[in-house]
Amino acid sequence: MKIINRLSAKDPNFKLDLAKLLNIDTQQNNQITIAVSKILSDIKEKGDLSLLEYTNKYDRLNIKSVDLLEIQKIKWKEAFDNLKLEQRSNLEKAAERIKQYHQKQIMNSWSYKDEYDNILGQRISPLEKVGLYVPGGKAAYPSSVMMNAIPAKVAGVNELIMVSPATNGIINSLVLSAAFLSNVDRLFTIGGAQAIAALTYGTNLIPAVDKIVGPGNSYVAEAKRQVFGKVGIDMIAGPSEILIICDGKTPIEWIVMDLFSQAEHDELAQSILLCPDIQYLNKIEAKIKELLPNMPRKEIIASSLYNRGLLILVENLEQACNISNFIAPEHLEISTEFPNELMKFIKHAGSIFLGKFSSESLGDYCAGPNHVLPTSRTSRFSSPLGVYDFQKRSSFINVSPNGANELGKIANSLAQEEGLQAHALSAHYRINY
Ligand SMILES: NC(=O)c1ccc[n+]([C@@H]2O[C@H](COP(=O)([O-])OP(=O)(O)OC[C@H]3O[C@@H](n4cnc5c(N)ncnc54)[C@H](O)[C@@H]3O)[C@@H](O)[C@H]2O)c1
Ligand SMILES: N[C@H](CO)Cc1c[nH]c[nH+]1
Numbered sequence: 001m002k003i004i005n006r007l008s009a010k011d012p013n014f015k016l017d018l019a020k021l022l023n024i025d026t027q028q029n030n031q032i033t034i035a036v037s038k039i040l041s042d043i044k045e046k047g048d049l050s051l052l053e054y055t056n057k058y059d060r061l062n063i064k065s066v067d068l069l070e071i072q073k074i075k076w077k078e079a080f081d082n083l084k085l086e087q088r089s090n091l092e093k094a095a096e097r098i099k100q101y102h103q104k105q106i107m108n109s110w111s112y113k114d115e116y117d118n119i120l121g122q123r124i125s126p127l128e129k130v131g132l133y134v135p136g137g138k139a140a141y142p143s144s145v146m147m148n149a150i151p152a153k154v155a156g157v158n159e160l161i162m163v164s165p166a167t168n169g170i171i172n173s174l175v176l177s178a179a180f181l182s183n184v185d186r187l188f189t190i191g192g193a194q195a196i197a198a199l200t201y202g203t204n205l206i207p208a209v210d211k212i213v214g215p216g217n218s219y220v221a222e223a224k225r226q227v228f229g230k231v232g233i234d235m236i237a238g239p240s241e242i243l244i245i246c247d248g249k250t251p252i253e254w255i256v257m258d259l260f261s262q263a264e265h266d267e268l269a270q271s272i273l274l275c276p277d278i279q280y281l282n283k284i285e286a287k288i289k290e291l292l293p294n295m296p297r298k299e300i301i302a303s304s305l306y307n308r309g310l311l312i313l314v315e316n317l318e319q320a321c322n323i324s325n326f327i328a329p330e331h332l333e334i335s336t337e338f339p340n341e342l343m344k345f346i347k348h349a350g351s352i353f354l355g356k357f358s359s360e361s362l363g364d365y366c367a368g369p370n371h372v373l374p375t376s377r378t379s380r381f382s383s384p385l386g387v388y389d390f391q392k393r394s395s396f397i398n399v400s401p402n403g404a405n406e407l408g409k410i411a412n413s414l415a416q417e418e419g420l421q422a423h424a425l426s427a428h429y430r431i432n433y
């Protein structure tokens with residue numbers, strides 16, 4: 001019985017079959033697009049009233065007053081103070097490592113003086129108000145709180161508004177603690193497209209923000225896509241993905257668990273293994289069958305592997321890198337003896353894990369780099385969430401009298417060529433002043 005899809009790169013239909021498995025069902029996408037646009041317009045028109053209705057409906061709650069959707073800071077502090085010592089120490093260690101890594105990403109302002117004594121430069125400033133979406137439907141993600149909030153605060157964001165659904169009324173105490181530890185400013189238990197709408201348009205309760213960051217399910221991703229332009233967004237981070245290139249020498253259980261680790265996020269998550277050794281792939285498939293029944297989230301894993309999981313037999317490891325470049329995965333593990341040799345062939349990947357000890361799970365929690373990464377082939381053109389997503393650039397120009405003479409002549413002439421008289425005169429007035 002099939003438990004995961006299998007392909008061989010030698011097969012003449014390989015490219016077609018692969019493309020089918022990479023695509024998420026478009027009919028389902030259309031339904032989500034329509035549902036999300038209705039939610040957005042309802043929140044825009046009816047504000048808190050609609051927010052409460054959608055929250056009760058989708059998060060299976062029965063809340064009477066919208067004010068109850070805000071959790072006061074005192075509660076997060078309480079959650080943090082009540083952590084077991086080990087929990088607290090792990091959270092603190094992870095936070096410190098994430099901070100250290102992200103501090104290296106800070107962009108600084110710069111300027112220079114040209115030959116006419118004009119000063120030209122670029123000023124970097126933090127965003128003022130940012131909304132952080134932290135997923136909470138199928139699992140709680142304290143790690144995602146830190147991965148979003150720490151770079152924002154390193155950048156100097158003034159007001160960080162976090163939203164996360166409390167499905168069935170439960171908000172995880174580690175999520176609250178992580179919000180406290182990461183200096184989030186306000187926290188609301190709302191989720192899905194309605195949370196993205198509230199942060200975009202603002203309601204009486206929820207402040208409108210300048211940019212929304214953070215991953216989420218297909219509703220969240222689609223909502224972010226639809227509000228982009230009204231607010232900034234970081235990226236459309238959809239269901240998680242892992243692609244592993246393996247030479248067949250890593251212990252079988254390690255690779256199986258790495259595949260499970262992303263599959264357990266979501267039925268739509270995608271786990272792919274590329275290997276030139278067919279015996280190894282057969283053993284992987286057998287091990288999946290053996291280990292799956294013991295996994296607490298076995299239904300989600302089974303569905304993800306059955307519909308979207310993939311074992312690919314390749315002719316060699318260089319071919320594996322080429323296929324990986326086409327897939328442009330969110331996470332790429334190069335589980336081989338000489339991973340650096342292969343890294344030079346890699347063009348697209350959100351995050352690259354080198355060598356058999358570098359499991360993706362370490363990156364998810366505490367290695368340091370961000371775990372919010374481009375999915376669905378978007379690592380071809382976008383990058384991990386970072387401090388730079390919370391900073392913006394303004395250029396500045398301070399022209400000297402001498403500079404006005406020299407630049408004025410050029411601008412005056414170019415403006416006349418464009419037929420823009422006001423531009424030409426504005427430059428001309430400043431010549432020989
Ligand atoms: N890329 C990353 O860094 C990263 C990190 C963590 C999680 N993830 C991904 O984020 C996703 C989290 O998804 P989740 O579902 O657990 O949490 P979520 O918070 O993204 O989604 C839950 C919300 O979805 C909405 N929703 C659910 N069903 C709906 C429906 N039928 N109609 C309208 N709205 C509906 C509800 O409002 C609910 O509050 C997973 O795909 C996981 O792989 C990604
Ligand atoms: N793997 C997810 C990003 O794709 C991040 C995460 C959070 N917790 C566990 N994993």
Ligand SMILES: [Zn+2]
Nearest residue numbers: 240261262364
């Ligand atoms: Zn993960």
